[in-house]
Amino acid sequence: MFVATLIAAGKLTDEVVREGIDRLDATGHEVGAPHWLDVGDAADIVFQGSLVSARAELAKMDHGALDVVVQPLGDRTKKLIVADMDSTMITVECIDELADYAGIKDQIAAITARAMRGELDFRAALFERVGLLGGLAEGVLAECRMERVRLTRGARTLIQTMKAHGAYSVLVSGGFTAFADPVGEAIGFDKVVANHLEISGGKLSGRVLEPIVDSAAKLETLKAEAAKHGLPLAETLAVGDGANDIPMITAAGLGVGYYPHPSAGAAAAAVIRHHDLTALLWAQGYPRRQWVMG
Incomplete structure (x- = not known):
């Protein structure tokens, strides 16, 4: 299991989180429901699949103030x-x-x-x-x-x-x-x-x-x-x-x-x-x- 943490303090929207989920889903990952760490600031997306592929795909997200950390969950x-x-x-x-x-x-x-x-x-x-x-x-x-x-x-x-x-x-x-x-x-x-x-x-x-x-x-x-x-x-x-x-x-x-x-x-x-x-x-x-x- 892996987790992608999307971070955009004060600017993270449901739409951006949804894009992250859709990108992972479209590249063959099994994706769970998102979890807000702090609403509007940071959210986790837990998934199964390829760590390397997920990092490469989520790095394509272009939202100015967005940082993404993808790593093993455990x-x-x-x-x-x-x-x-x-x-x-x-x-x-x-x-x-x-x-x-x-x-x-x-x-x-x-x-x-x-x-x-x-x-x-x-x-x-x-x-x-x-x-x-x-x-x-x-x-x-x-x-x-x-x-x-x-x-x-x-x-x-x-x-x-x-x-x-x-x-x-x-x-x-x-x-x-x-x-x-x-x-x-x-x-x-x-x-x-x-x-x-x-x-x-x-x-x-x-x-x-x-x-x-x-x-x-x-x-x-x-x-x-x-x-x-x-x-x-x-x-x-x-x-x-x-x-x-x-x-x-x-x-x-x-x-x-x-x-x-x-x-x-x-x-x-x-x-x-x-x-x-x-x-x-x-x-x-x-x-x-x-x-x-x-």
Whole structure:
């Protein structure tokens, strides 16, 4: 059994839900009656048939603000979430904002964008960008965090709700602990994994300390935390936006691209392009009355 969750907050109509049912029916799926999670916001369609075919068919629905998540029904409520930070749990790329204080934002942002699209090796791109920040005063890290970093809408509600229902949460970032640790605390993550900037004489040395949190480390974090908590990968959720998130996204029970770069979007089982992070609660079957508002 599978479930297709149609999400269009404040704009989901009976007609759109009916179209989803008709599309599944016309492509040979056995479809049940729809179930509203929240009327006008999100609805489930349970069906039997082909997961791949259903995803392809429902992706053709063109209603502007509609996001669709299609997945196996049995394990939809996840017990582990592993989430990227930059441009996922927060609205910015921290290294780009930090570069602004050094007067080289455009230069570093261009490298970041290419790395997130998968055009550059993440590790090499990280070393290059951090090297360009060498000599920046350590105090700028806190200044940048306070002035530039904002939580993505729905981040706290997503994590607090999942935790209230027994899930474990990990923030895993190719960014830096100077940002990730306070962000993780503000959102309520159980654990934070991120890179450590080397500081020497009160300034950034231009180096990152080993081990490096790259795509392989993100995948290993997902697998290790699942094993630690006795969970099959089917009961995990991974969410991110960049190429370095692809391995964990493809390994998780539900891998989500959140406003993703094209390569991550193509690899993800589900893509959110129109809603905040609370869409991932509807995707897990939580109606709004069960949310823990952050």
